[in-house]
Amino acid sequence: MGQQIEMLLDELQRTSRNAVSQLYVWDEEQFTLFVEKRQAIFEQLESFHSKIVDSHREKIKDILSSDDLILQRMHQLKDEAGNWMQKQGKIRTQQNAYQHAYMTDGLFIDQRK
Numbered sequence: 001m002g003q004q005i006e007m008l009l010d011e012l013q014r015t016s017r018n019a020v021s022q023l024y025v026w027d028e029e030q031f032t033l034f035v036e037k038r039q040a041i042f043e044q045l046e047s048f049h050s051k052i053v054d055s056h057r058e059k060i061k062d063i064l065s066s067d068d069l070i071l072q073r074m075h076q077l078k079d080e081a082g083n084w085m086q087k088q089g090k091i092r093t094q095q096n097a098y099q100h101a102y103m104t105d106g107l108f109i110d111q112r113k
Helices: 002-021 028-047 052-064 067-101
Strands: none
Touching: 002 028, 002 052, 002 067, 028 067
């Protein structure tokens, strides 16, 4: 049991360190994969909750210490995506205003002599 906990914590530590080293390289999809992988590891660790000892807790504290950096970067990406969406909405609104201004229900009749 202890070895399995150690293996899961080592994998979690490698995953977190990789995320920190790739903070400004990864895009939203890679962060999503990171979160999903991390969640799966935590779910596996959940079954060993009663078997976790102080040395495991120290390793978990070390892993969680990188969370602030990762969360900051994820919030930056979220803000960038929100700004992009807002900009696209403004562009769409302006385009619609011009398109509707030139659409009329009248007819154009060409009178040739």
